[in-house]
Amino acid sequence: EMISLGTAQSRAGNEFRLLKVMDSKGNELHLITNRFDLSADEIAELYKSRWAIELFFKWLKQHLTIKKFYAQSEQGVHNQVYIAMIVYCLHVLSQLNTNSSRTYLQISRLLKAAPWKSAHLWLRKIAGKAVP
Known part of the structure; x- marks a missing residue:
């Protein structure tokens, strides 16, 4: 499904794609993307991978008490x-x-x-x- 984001006065110039996918628990997720070259399943896998990375960083912050990175390299x-x-x-x-x-x-x-x-x-x- 194609959608536009924003109000009539401040609408984003691009069209987006709204995907409705099911998570592993059977809940429906609504994902918005500007990637038209990938299938809904591929977008869902990318989201799942990204979520795993977010959970890893959450674990790092909670268990390793890394609040910020001090190095530049x-x-x-x-x-x-x-x-x-x-x-x-x-x-x-x-x-x-x-x-x-x-x-x-x-x-x-x-x-x-x-x-x-x-x-x-x-x-x-x-x-x-x-x-x-």
């Missing part, structure tokens, strides 16, 4: 992501190795609270064991 951004992933994995390993019932967030906060204390004291505290 591609290698610098890669390094920041690698470092954040290493920190995340170390926190998860701390949780697993101590059989802690604390969440990742609680462990992360404990480790950030006093980085000058010796690691074995914190790991024992995380595990819920008494510290000698």
Whole structure:
């Protein structure tokens, strides 16, 4: 279906294509595109792929606590992501190795609270064991 966007005074100069597709849960999605060279299925797959990328970045922000990228170069951004992933994995390993019932967030906060204390004291505290 072809549509125009905007009001009569500020209408977009181009025509767009309205697609109605079903998501994996059976919900109808309305997608607007200016791509006339692709089928509805191809547009739906592109949207699905883009949504997966958005979810990945949401996970990065939530779990790796990357709020912004500090580097200007591609290698610098890669390094920041690698470092954040290493920190995340170390926190998860701390949780697993101590059989802690604390969440990742609680462990992360404990480790950030006093980085000058010796690691074995914190790991024992995380595990819920008494510290000698």
